[in-house]
Amino acid sequence: MRRCPGQAKELEMSPPHNRLRCDSMQPMSRLRLTAVIAASLLGGGLALATPVAAGPASPVAPPTWSASTPTVTGAPITSLVGVTCVTAADCWAVGSRFRSSSSNSGPALIEHYADGLWSTVTAAPAKAGTLDQLLGVGCLSADNCWAAGMRSGAHPGNLLEHYGAGGHWTAVGTPAPQGQLSALSCDGSDGQCWAVGAALNGTRAITFHLVEGSWHSVAAAPLTASFVQVSGVACATADDCLLVGFATPKHGAGVALAERWNGRIWSRVTVPGQLSAGGALQGVTCLPGHAPTTCWAVGQTAAKGSGLGPIRPLVERWNGSAFKLIASPLGSAGDYPEPAAVACASRAACQAVGSRGSGEDESRVLTEGWDGSAWSQELSPSPLYGIQTLTGVACPSAVDCWAVGEGLNKTGTGSLMLIEHYAAPVRFPEVAARRS
Secondary structure: OOOOOOOOOOOOOOOOOOOHHHHHHHHOOOOOOOOOOOOOOOOOOOOOOOOOOOOOOOOOEEEEEEEOOOOOOOEEEEEEEEEEEEEEEEEEEEEEOOOOOOOOOOOOEEEEOOOOOEEEEOOOOOOEEEEEEEEEEEEEEOOOEEEEEEEEEEEOOOOOOOOOOOEEEEEEEOOOEEEEEEEEEEEEOOHHHHHHHHOOOOEEEEEEEEEOOOEEEEEEOOOOOEEEEEEEEEEEEOOOOEEEEEOOOOOOOEEEEEEEOOOOOEEEOOOOOOOEEEEEEEEEEEEEOOOEEEEEEEEEEEOOOOOOEEEEEEEEEEOOOOOOEEEOOOOOOOOOOEEEEEEEEOOOOOEEEEEEEOOOOOOEEEEEEEEEOEEEOOOOOOOOOOEEHHHHHHEEEEEEEEEEEEOOOOOOOOOOHHHHHHHEOOOHHHHHHHHH
């Protein structure tokens, strides 16, 4: 349900105005929202001496969201889309970087969180006349990570980059078919990854499976559509995975797309709770090793009508065999929530992120938390201008999450990346003792 920058959002979802659709239809037209990774966010606190005075224990402050909008030298237009964490001290985020709004060549953007700081890491070189964009990232271990995306320009098609023991990102070829890879997920326990997206003509899903170090093309479930977007993939086990997205039939409103991998084939899954104008799922996550399987998928749905009708969140819980619609904050006119990504640290600790606004302009970021029984909206900064959104989230623990996204700069001619951190505020025991 996100709209292309500079275009009015359509109420019905046929097709949705989102980043992948904008890029595939207008690869050289970029009034883009892009995200610049934080170069100065600190993740830890200070080790302090024993308090000078004893006193009653102060209440533990709940986690809060903080934000940073760093810049990249030589790339005034930046965007972050996906994020993953190997540990709380080792995270990666990927996206795009541009020298100007008319850029048509250059490498992707990769950011690394280590030693308490985010910093820009050199991506694989782009081919001549080719613009590289990364949309998803996952790791099997600290020195074995993959990022997926797309190339546009002189060499359009899939983009896969690998980070190995040598400490460098390198481009790796994929088998046919070519397309736009929009999401990637890895599980270090079984050494497998999935990269998913849509074919170049935009009419079918494509999936690639990494097994024993080699990528193999796997047929998605049969689908007849005029446009397909695959936005997310996640696995509970090697034989239990979900992909989600959006599909527009040749006639009628588009609908949320979900497919399940059972170890042999992908098959379609019903997504309940969609309104008359259809729906779109944009993010999915699974908790490995839980029985029954617990996965969450998030997106949006809308009803047909005149004018700007209400947009509703589409929050689905997977129990191992079916999705169930779960209630989440509906918002109100001018503050419709549009979740785009979700991550869980446990069955009772999940975070969903996205954007919220009028349904025409998503002017603020959205963060919501799941406590094991209900979803509730959380306060989070929206430090940029115009349209602001979070598109990726990763949670190493219940009180430590990173979310990435983008927002317009002051002039409205480009975007800055946005990084937000969910963590408990640093407490100073001796100060609390003196105040008591």
